[in-house]
Amino acid sequence: MSTSGRGEFGEAFATDSGTGTQRHPWMAPLPVEGDPLAEGKLLVNNSLTGRKDVFVPLKGRTVKWYTCGPTVYDSAHVGHARSYLSFDILRRIMTDYFGYNVLYQVNITDIDDKIILRARQNKLVDDLKADKSVDFGALSALADEAAQASKEDLFAKREKLEQEVAEFESAGKKRDLEEAKEQLNMHLQKIEGFDKELAAIEAAKASETKDREALVEAARGVLSKKLDKEKGASITDHDIFNAHARRYEREFMEDMAALGIREPDVLTRVTEYIPQIIDFIKRIVDKGIGYEAEGSVYLSLDEFRKEHNYRKLVPAKEDTSDAQLEESEGALGDANAQAKRNRNDFALWKASKPGEPAWDSPWGQGRPGWHIECSVIASDILGEHLDFHAGGEDLKFPHHDNELAQSEACFGCQQWCSYFLHAGHLNIKGLKMSKSLKNFITIREALATHTARQLRILFLLQPWDSPMAYSDQKMDDAVKKERAFRSFFLEVENLTRGKNYLDEEVGWRMGATDHALADAFLATQETVHRSLLDNFNTVEAMRAMIDLVSECNKYLKLADLQPAVLLLGRIAVYVTQILKVFGVIQGNDGFGFSGAAATDAGAAEGASSSQQSGEKFAEVLVSFRETVRNAALSAENKSDPALRAILQACDQIRDETLVDMGLRLEDRPEGTKWNLEDPESLRREVDQKRAKEAQERVDKAKGKVDTKEKELTKWTTALTPAEELLRTSEYTAWDDQGVPTQAAGAEGPIPDSQRKKLKKLMDKQRKLNADLAKKSNGDPDAYLAAIRADLEKLQADLAKLEAAN
Known part of the structure; x- marks a missing residue:
């Protein structure tokens, strides 16, 4: 791309084309050739090509954009915000800056293996907690059995992953090897987390209160797996799965609103589209690219590849690893996987097993495969061609590659989507944030310590399509x-x-x-x-x-x-x-005029007048406070209790009263500055400042305790006379000065070089003895007692600060 800052000029025009009037020559400026940015062209990192491509909508300035929504089985964490907040920023730039007409769709996955599994497990564990016939002893034994079974599963999985790493290494498959090592590393992190879980279970079992509910909660992770394996098939009520999904769906939408993310133009659910999903699959089957096997339906990659390309997003892959197959088939697996014609074929429709929700279909009772939902619902809303499809980096394969395959199979096209956008992973402590690794921070936890504005700025300061550090x-x-x-x-x-x-x-x-x-x-x-x-x-x-x-x-x-x-x-x-x-400064994303009463020009004028009155009031109040404060500060007797009370009241007005009114004050040498802000944001900022100051006081107190403890250790050590320092069981003979000459168990005497080092230790101790005698005025016991008293006071002060924090 050219970086020249100077363009060329076009031909001169001397005659007005409309009137024929003669004009002076004019040279038309031309853009720099080969510089799309200078030409005002938008470049987009397109995962389909692996490069930045010039963005060209299919139709005018209309942009049809689909973003994979959440699988609502648990609380959303900051790793999820990585995608949705990043795409919110991109969407705002597209609409509010570049002026594109964007139709933005998000889909909620409300039926999925993870939802089914989590809903069943929660139901079974809650039933166990409520069953008082299972006493504490029986519950402890059950927790032990469950923990042992989980341990065996974890180590069996580790062995399998290690074998996969070895196979890729011997075959020289570098990319597959890197992915397999990443999977293994993540699994090893799971094992570390499991050790902490076991410790929590043991602590609950050892508690004197014998609290059943506390034990169930500590062992929930392992109990849920054991109970689901034994009784999962008994959970058949669709309402259990729906209630679980609706709970986390509501929570997700609340989290998005709290982050200031604009609502999508269209929001859809998988369970509302079962008939359309079945029709979509039938079209693929009728074309001979899909086939039924024992109640499930699969896409035949062998047939698909005859006229289409597969794995456009991860083209270097030749085969699907076991870990990726497991991910593609879902947490509950695929009972009919052995009936597949090709191990890499993926499910469009899955025959439901006992304990799984099911819908009628031409192939029997079943439910949608993981990938099919996005193809069906995005196409229903946006048509048979998308401009943008967006999602997280981890969805490239198998999810998005399989989406592309089944969509192109259904529509008989070679390109279902023009541009694929993938947000980079979010890493915490160098690892991808993940629920399975239990290294995640929920969105609500993040918003408890920082504002949505601060989180958005964090995202803006790191590239949207690269790995992002959260620290x-x-x-x-x-x-x-x-x-x-x-x-x-x-x-x-x-x-x-x-x-x-x-x-x-x-x-x-x-x-x-x-x-x-x-x-x-x-x-x-x-x-x-x-x-x-x-x-x-x-x-x-x-x-x-x-x-x-x-x-x-x-x-x-x-x-x-x-x-x-x-x-x-x-x-x-x-x-x-x-x-x-x-989106850092939130405007009115709704509709209507900004003021509730501003329904006409007169009302708007009234609202403006009211604001001006508020500002005049603020000016008067700030001016009065500044006058009083300056007078107190300039007084000669600054220790006067009345003056101190005045200054304290001025600070309280600044940090309490006016904060709740949304009025920010900053006292500066040149005068007090003020402005109006959102009271809630201002209060959050003040609270954060106070929390930071409180933590700084705690850290300072800890430092004092640490220093005093070291001082006590030093002078307690100084009580031992130098001559007695080395008279320990480590040695068996000493000279007349107390320097060891024979080490216990040694055949010969201690070498001279080693005795010199020992003598230096004694000399150092002798100096310490002298220093203690001088500092204590000959009474070391009283001196040490005073240090202990100081330490106890510092420890008490620290305890108070920690309790108040």
Whole structure:
């Protein structure tokens, strides 16, 4: 791609085509050849090609976009947010920045092996908990049996994975080997987690209270597997599976709303589409690409490959590993897998076993395969061709490759989707976040410690299509970036508040620094635009805006400067607009006017007047507080209890009363700055600040305790006279100074080189004896007693701080 910054000029025009009037020559500027970004073309990382492709919708500016939704079997974690929050950002850029007309669909998987299994297991374990006829002793024995069975399964799986690694290694299949090693590593992490689970079970069994419910909860993981294996077939009520799915479906939607993710334009469920799924499968079977075997229906890859390409997303693969087959077939497996014509054929329809929900079909009682749902439902809503299909990196194979195959088989086309978008994994402590590894943080847990805005900034600061790190350091960086933007907005708001530019001598001329700022602003706009065209590069766009804010801060600190307030205000508006595009600043995603009473111009004017009145009230209150506070600070007798009470009241107004009103105050040497913000966000920020300060106090107290403990250890050791230091059972003979000459069990005397080291130890101890005598004024027992008393006080202070934290 050309990086030239200068284009060419086209031919000169001298005559007005409409009137024939002669005009002066004009040279038409042309874009730089070979630079799609300069031409305003959007580049997208397309998983189908493995490169950035120019985005061209199938029809005009209309974009049909399907995103794989969640399998609602458990609470969503931040690894799920990686996909949905990333695609929310991309969707907002497409609609709010580039102006595409996007129809955005998300599907909820509400019938799946994981849902069936989890619903059955929860039901069986809850029934066991409620069954008082099973006493604590019987429950303990049952937990032991279940733990042993789980242990055997885990180690059998490990052996199988190790064998697979060895086979790929000997065959020289490098890519397969890497995937197999990753699977093995993840399984080893599961075994580590299992050890912690066993420890929790043992602790519950050993408790004096003999709490049945506590034991059941500690052993839930192992008990659920054992009970499901023995009694899972007895659970047949569809309502049990539906209730489980609906619970986590509601929770997922609440989590998405809490993250500020826009609702999809269309939201669908698998269970609402069973008839359409059956018809879709029949079309594939009628074409001879699908076949029935013992009540299940499979897609024949041998037949499909006669006219189509398979594995477009992971083309280097030649065969499906056992682990991938298990993933493709689901957590409950496929009872009829032996009837497949090719081991790599995948299920379109699965014959239901006892304990699984079932629907009538031409092939008997069964349920949809995992992959078929997306093909059917996306095609029903968006048609037989998609512009975008999006999902997590881990769905490339087998899920998305199989989606492509069955869709192209049904429609008889060679390309069902133009662009596939895959969000990168989210890693925590270097490992992919996963429920199976139990290293996950739920979305609700993440939102308990950080705001949705801070999480969104974290995502914006890392490429959407690369592995993403989730760590305290990354979160701290996101919080700092948020603080930088807020501080900038506060500065500009205070500069522009209440200004009448016809009366104020501000911004009436452009000096060198003003020109430099204007140039930086224009350059930032160009950088942001090119960055977003270049595969939604929010990392560079955010960096450019942070750099611009930094330039503004430097500009404002220049001596004797009358700032160009209009320019600063324009910059603040621009930054706000881009942050709104990214969803960092949430606008009104609903409909109607912003104010409930603003139904006409008069009402809108009234709302504006009310806001102005609120700002005037805030100015009066802030001014009064600042006057009182400054007077208290300037008083000579700062120890006066009345003055301290006044300053305390000023702080309380700033940190409590005004926070609840949504009024932010910042006391600075040049005066108090203020602005209006969302009360809930402001309260969260104050709470986070206090929590951090409280933790810092705890850490400081721990440091004092640690220092005092080391001091006590040092001087307690100093009580031993140097001559007695080495008179231990380790030696059998000493010279007249107490230096060992013979080690216990040794044939000869201690070598001179070793005796020199021992003598140095004694000399060091002798100095320590002298130091103790000097520090204690000859009374070491009293000195050590004082240190112990200090340590006990520090430990008590630490305990209070930890209890209050």
